[in-house]
Amino acid sequence: MxxxxxxxxxxxxxxxxxxxxxxxxxxxxxxxxxxxxxxxxxxxxxxxxxxxxxxxxxxxxxxxxxxxxxxxxxxxxxxxxxxxxxxxxxxxxxxxxxxxxxxxxxxxxxxxxxxxxxxxxxxxxxxxxxxxxxxxxxxxxxxxxxxxxxxxxxxxxxxxxxxxxxxxxxxxxxxxxxxxxxxxxxxxxxxxxxxxxxxxxxxxxxxxxxxxxxxxxxxxxxxxxxxxxxxxxxxxxxxxxxxxxxxxxxxxxxxxxxxxxxxxxxxxxxxxxxxxxxxxxxxxxxxxxxxxxxxxxxxxxxxxxxxxxxxxxxxxxxxxxxxxxxxxxxxxxxxxxxxxxxxxxxxxxxxxxxxxxxxxxxxxxxxxxxxxxxxxxxxxxxxxxxxxxxxxxxxxxxxxxxxxxxxxSSQAANPRIHVIGRKRGEDVLRPASPRHPDDETFEGLLILRPEGRLFFVNVQHVADGIRARVLQARPRVLMLDLSRVFDIEYSALQMMVESERNLAAQGVVLWLAGLNPDVLDYVRASGFAERLGANRMFATAQSGIRHYQDVVANMADPPMNWRH
Incomplete structure (x- = not known):
C-alpha cells in the first residue's frame, strides 16, 4: 500500500x-x-x-x-x-x-x-x-x-x-x-x-x-x-x-x-x-x-x-x-x-x-x-x-x-409488480392506486412494471404475479415496462421467453418497453429481441401506449404480423 x-x-x-x-x-x-x-x-x-x-x-x-x-x-x-x-x-x-x-x-x-x-x-x-x-x-x-x-x-x-x-x-x-x-x-x-x-x-x-x-x-x-x-x-x-x-x-x-x-x-x-x-x-x-x-x-x-x-x-x-x-x-x-x-x-x-x-x-x-x-x-x-x-x-x-x-433475501425474492396507469391530462405513468382513482387505463392493454433485479430466486414469483394479473385483466396486449429492472439473469430471461409462448397461446401479445442498456443487450444476445421484432419493443412505455392507440385499439381483428 x-x-x-x-x-x-x-x-x-x-x-x-x-x-x-x-x-x-x-x-x-x-x-x-x-x-x-x-x-x-x-x-x-x-x-x-x-x-x-x-x-x-x-x-x-x-x-x-x-x-x-x-x-x-x-x-x-x-x-x-x-x-x-x-x-x-x-x-x-x-x-x-x-x-x-x-x-x-x-x-x-x-x-x-x-x-x-x-x-x-x-x-x-x-x-x-x-x-x-x-x-x-x-x-x-x-x-x-x-x-x-x-x-x-x-x-x-x-x-x-x-x-x-x-x-x-x-x-x-x-x-x-x-x-x-x-x-x-x-x-x-x-x-x-x-x-x-x-x-x-x-x-x-x-x-x-x-x-x-x-x-x-x-x-x-x-x-x-x-x-x-x-x-x-x-x-x-x-x-x-x-x-x-x-x-x-x-x-x-x-x-x-x-x-x-x-x-x-x-x-x-x-x-x-x-x-x-x-x-x-x-x-x-x-x-x-x-x-x-x-x-x-x-x-x-x-x-x-x-x-x-x-x-x-x-x-x-x-x-x-x-x-x-x-x-x-x-x-x-x-x-x-x-x-x-x-x-x-x-x-x-x-x-x-x-x-x-x-x-x-x-x-x-x-x-x-x-x-x-x-x-x-x-x-x-x-x-x-x-x-x-x-x-x-x-x-x-x-x-x-x-x-x-x-x-x-426476502426483498430480492419478492419484487413488486405494479399495474401502471396514466395521470389524466398528462403524459405521466404511475402505479395504480386508490389515491389516484381518475388515472387512465387502456382497453385491451395491461401495463405491468416489475421492480429490481430479476434472477433465479424471484423468477417464479414474478411469473406467478404476471400470470395472475393477466388472468384478471384478460388483455389483448401485455406490455412489460422494464424501466425499473436494472439487471436480468439467464433464468429470468428464459422465463420471459417461455411466458411469451404461453401468452401467445392465450391470444395475448407481449410487448417490452423501457429496457436499460444492459438488459437490452442480454435480450438481444438471447435472440428474444429478434423474435419480438421492432414493433413489439419500445424505448419507453409512453411510446408503446401511443403505438397501441394509433395502430391497435380500433382493430377488431389485429393482423397476423402484429401477433407474431
Whole structure:
C-alpha cells in the first residue's frame, strides 16, 4: 500500500487548528478516560486496561484514519462483547490469563480487520440493517445495565445468562449494601442531572473526582465499599498473545471485528462535514485494524470509533486528529501521575457511569418509528433485541446478521409488480392506486412494471404475479415496462421467453418497453429481441401506449404480423 503525505490528513492540517484541537482533546479526555475505565470493568478487566485502550489505539488511528474527529477507544458494545468472550476463555477469572486473553483477542480483531481491508470487504459494514442494529444495541444496553446493577447495590451474583441473572439479582436484594447504594445512587443522579443541563460536559470526570474524594474523606473501604484497587503507575508494557488461545477466541474476534468496524463507520460518517474528505471504508478497516493490532500488544482491549466522545470533540470545535493525540497524552499522564488516586475510586461510581451511558443504546422511540414506517422491519428489530437476551451477545451478532440477510433475501425474492396507469391530462405513468382513482387505463392493454433485479430466486414469483394479473385483466396486449429492472439473469430471461409462448397461446401479445442498456443487450444476445421484432419493443412505455392507440385499439381483428 502506498502512503502519501495526505495519508495522515487527519493530523496534518494547518497550525491554526492547534488551539481548538487542544481544547477539544482535553475536554474529550475528561469524558473518555472515566468511561474507558468503566468499560474495562464491564469486560471484567482492571481499569488500567481502559486507560491503555484510550492511549495506543487513539495514536495509531490518528495517523491512519480518514475521519478528522473520530475518537477511537473502547465502546459500550465492544466492552460487553469482550466480556462474553473472556468469560468463556478464562472461566476462573485468573488475572494473568485474562490479560493474555485480552491481548490475544485484540490482536486477532486487528488482524481480521486488516485482512478484510486486503480483501476489499469494506462493504460488509452495510450488512446489518439499521432496524436490526437498533434491536441489537437495545439488547446490549439492557444486558449491560443489569450487569452493572449488582455493583451499584454492593452484591455479588454468579453470571448465568440474562434472565437467570435478573432472578438472582432479586433474590440478593436483601443483601444490598446501604453505603454502596448511596455512593452509586448519588453518582447516578449527578451524572443524569449534569448531562441534561450540560450535554457533552466533563460530567464523568467530575463524578469520578467526587467519588475519589468521598472514598478518601470517609474511608469508604472500611465501610465495605469496593474500590478499584491497585493501578500500575507506568505506561503499558509489551504483552504477547497466546497462539493456543487464538484458536478458541477466533469466532468471537470475528463478531467483535464486525461490530468495531460497523460502529467506526457509523460514527465517522455521522460527524463528517461536507467540506472534509469522505470516509473511506476500506481505509477505515486498515486504521481500526492497526489500532487494535498495536493496542493488543500493549494491553488494550478491542477498540473502535466512539459516538459520544466523537460528539464531544466536534461539539467543542475539534477539527483534526490532533485532538485525539491530546487525549492520548492525557491518558499517559494519568497512568504516570494519577494512578494512586484512581485506586480509591469506588466501583459503584464506575457502574453508575456505565449505566448512564448504556441506557442511551435503548431507543424505544426508534422502535416505534420503525413500526410506524415498516412493520416487517420492526419485527426484525424485535427479533434482534430478543436474540441478544436469549442467546447472548456474541450470538446476538449472528442473529442480527442472519436477520439482515433474510430481510435482504426476502426483498430480492419478492419484487413488486405494479399495474401502471396514466395521470389524466398528462403524459405521466404511475402505479395504480386508490389515491389516484381518475388515472387512465387502456382497453385491451395491461401495463405491468416489475421492480429490481430479476434472477433465479424471484423468477417464479414474478411469473406467478404476471400470470395472475393477466388472468384478471384478460388483455389483448401485455406490455412489460422494464424501466425499473436494472439487471436480468439467464433464468429470468428464459422465463420471459417461455411466458411469451404461453401468452401467445392465450391470444395475448407481449410487448417490452423501457429496457436499460444492459438488459437490452442480454435480450438481444438471447435472440428474444429478434423474435419480438421492432414493433413489439419500445424505448419507453409512453411510446408503446401511443403505438397501441394509433395502430391497435380500433382493430377488431389485429393482423397476423402484429401477433407474431
Amino acid at each position: 502506498r502512503w502519501s503525505p495526505r495519508a495522515i490528513q487527519g493530523i496534518t492540517p494547518s497550525i491554526g487548528t492547534l488551539r481548538p484541537d487542544l481544547i477539544a482533546g482535553l475536554t474529550a479526555a475528561a469524558v473518555v478516560l472515566p468511561k474507558a475505565m468503566a468499560y474495562a470493568t464491564v469486560a471484567g478487566l482492571p481499569v488500567s486496561v481502559g486507560l491503555y485502550t484510550a492511549f495506543v489505539p487513539m495514536i495509531i488511528y490518528a495517523f491512519l484514519g480518514t475521519s478528522r474527529v473520530l475518537s477511537v477507544s473502547s465502546t459500550t458494545t465492544l466492552a460487553i462483547l469482550t466480556a462474553t468472550e473472556l468469560s468463556l476463555a478464562v472461566p476462573d477469572g485468573d488475572a494473568g490469563r485474562l490479560i493474555t486473553a485480552t491481548a490475544t483477542l485484540t490482536v486477532l480483531t486487528g488482524l481480521l480487520l486488516i485482512a478484510a481491508s486486503a480483501l476489499r470487504l469494506g462493504f460488509v459494514a452495510n450488512f446489518i440493517s439499521t432496524p436490526v442494529l437498533t434491536g441489537f444495541k437495545a439488547g446490549i444496553g439492557l444486558v449491560i445495565v443489569f450487569d452493572q446493577l449488582p455493583k451499584l447495590l454492593g452484591v455479588h451474583i454468579v453470571k448465568e445468562g440474562f434472565f437467570r441473572d435478573i432472578l438472582a439479582l432479586f433474590q440478593h436484594l436483601p443483601d444490598t449494601s446501604g453505603v454502596t447504594l448511596a455512593v452509586g445512587g448519588t453518582a447516578l443522579v449527578l451524572l443524569v442531572f449534569m448531562e441534561r443541563l450540560w450535554p457533552h460536559s466533563p460530567a464523568p470526570l467530575a463524578v469520578v473526582g467526587a467519588g475519589i474524594l468521598a472514598s478518601w474523606s470517609f474511608g469508604l473501604t472500611s465501610q465495605g465499599v469496593a474500590v478499584v484497587g491497585h493501578i500500575p503507575q507506568a505506561l503499558p508494557s509489551l504483552t504477547l498473545p497466546d497462539i493456543d488461545l487464538a484458536r478458541q477466541l477466533l469466532p468471537g474476534a470475528i463478531g467483535i471485528a464486525l461490530m468495531s468496524f460497523t460502529e467506526t463507520i457509523a460514527a465517522g460518517r455521522a460527524f463528517a462535514k461536507q467540506a472534509e474528505p469522505p470516509i473511506r471504508p476500506n481505509r477505515e478497516l486498515v486504521a481500526t485494524g492497526a489500532a487494535n493490532l498495536f493496542g493488543g500488544f500493549f494491553g488494550a482491549m478491542p477498540s473502535g470509533g466512539g459516538t459520544s466522545q466523537s460528539a464531544v470533540v466536534r461539539a467543542v470545535g475539534g477539527q483534526t486528529q490532533k485532538a485525539s493525540m491530546v487525549t492520548a497524552a492525557v491518558s499517559a499522564a494519568t497512568m504516570l501521575a494519577l494512578a494512586p488516586l484512581l485506586s480509591l475510586l469506588p466501583q459503584a461510581v464506575l457502574a453508575a457511569i456505565v449505566i448512564v451511558y448504556s441506557v442511551g443504546l435503548i431507543q424505544p422511540r426508534e422502535f416505534l418509528h420503525i413500526r410506524r414506517v415498516r412493520r416487517m422491519e420492526f419485527r426484525w428489530a424485535l427479533a434482534a433485541f430478543l436474540g441478544v437476551l436469549v442467546f447472548g451477545t456474541l450470538q446476538g451478532i449472528v442473529v442480527a446478521i442472519i436477520l439482515s440477510l433474510i430481510g435482504l
